[in-house]
Amino acid sequence: MKSFWLLPLVCVLMTILPGSGIAGLRIGDPIPVKDVKMKNIDGRELSIGEVAGDRGTLVIFSCNHCPFVKAWQGRIVSIGNNCVGRRIGVIMINSSDPAADLEEDFPHIKNQADAQGYMFPYVVDETSDVARAFGARRTPEAFLFDAKGLLIYHGGIDDNAFDADEATKNYLKDAIDALLEGHEVKIKETKSQGCGILFRSKDAPPDEIYR
Numbered sequence: 001m002k003s004f005w006l007l008p009l010v011c012v013l014m015t016i017l018p019g020s021g022i023a024g025l026r027i028g029d030p031i032p033v034k035d036v037k038m039k040n041i042d043g044r045e046l047s048i049g050e051v052a053g054d055r056g057t058l059v060i061f062s063c064n065h066c067p068f069v070k071a072w073q074g075r076i077v078s079i080g081n082n083c084v085g086r087r088i089g090v091i092m093i094n095s096s097d098p099a100a101d102l103e104e105d106f107p108h109i110k111n112q113a114d115a116q117g118y119m120f121p122y123v124v125d126e127t128s129d130v131a132r133a134f135g136a137r138r139t140p141e142a143f144l145f146d147a148k149g150l151l152i153y154h155g156g157i158d159d160n161a162f163d164a165d166e167a168t169k170n171y172l173k174d175a176i177d178a179l180l181e182g183h184e185v186k187i188k189e190t191k192s193q194g195c196g197i198l199f200r201s202k203d204a205p206p207d208e209i210y211r
Contacts (some may be wrong), residue, residue, distance in 0.1 A: 002118075008080050009012070013059035020089070024154070025134055025135055025143065025154060027151050028150055029150065029151045029160070030149050030150055031048055031057065032133040032134060033129070033134075034047060034149070035047050035048075036080050038123035038124055038125055038130065039106070040123045040125070041109060041113045041114075046091070046123055048130075050135075051089040051090070051120075051121055052089040052149065053083075053087045053089035053090075055087040055179070055180065056088040056089070056176075056179050057088065057089040057144075057149065058080065058088055058091075058142065058145075059091055059093065059133060059142070059143040060076065060080070060091075060092045060093070060140055060143075061095060061131055061136040061138070061139055061142075061197065062076070062092050062093070062139050063096045063111065064108050065096075065101045065195070066110050066140075066193060068139070068140065068193060069194065071138070071161040072157045073116060074116075074164070075158065075164060076092075076204075077116050077117060077118060080092070080118065080119070080159075081119040081120070083120075083176060084119050086180060088176065088180075091120060091121050091123060091199050092120060092123070093123055093125050093130060094123070095125035095200070096197055096199075096200075097198045097200040100198040101198060103181070104198065109122055109185045110122075126198045127201065128197065128201065129159075137196060137197060138193070138194040138195065138196060139195050139197075140192070140194055141155070141194065142154070142155060142157065144172070152179060152188065153171070153187075154177065154190075155171055155173065155189050155190030155191060155192050156171055156193055156194075158171055158172065167188075171187055171190045175188075
């Protein structure tokens with residue numbers, strides 16, 4: 001009999017393990033691979049450059065199966081939809097292999113976006129190479145760029161995935177507010193907690209399902 005009750009504990013423990021060796025972006029780095037086309041839920045091929053806003057750009061690596069994503073889902077949608085109305089471009093990217101988890105296939109991606117009311121693109125990184133270029137390893141993992149396309153925040157959503165009322169540090173929202181107000185982001189990097197991206201292809205760097 002499988003011990004499903006262990007899943008949340010495994011997720012939490014795996015977040016403190018070392019990374020997969022993927023080089024990540026540094027604060028001040030420009031948006032990478034911004035011209036790479038990815039399939040959006042509406043069937044269009046979109047690039048990060050095409051959705052970039054004139055006040056900034058928010059890139060979030062996400063998935064469908066991860067309990068951390070599900071716990072943060074409402075807050076992510078609220079932040080993302082709010083950004084769209086404030087001239088910050090938003091794009092959510094799924095880089096996980098559906099062969100590793102069927103919830104990551106295109107119909108599930110589209111259904112999730114429709115059910116949650118995404119007002120921003122949710123695209124498929126069919127090779128996981130966009131995630132590699134960013135150095136993304138977890139879901140959810142946020143990258144916020146300023147109007148010049150330079151990274152000003154990288155990390156998690158806030159400090160409490162499973163209880164929004166208990167969150168005391170709203171990392172991503174605070175970074176966005178600082179950007180819009182013309183202030184420097186105070187907390188530029190935080191540790192992303194969540195599930196490891198299910199990288200595609202046999203030559204993908206070793207990574208755990210839950211990290």
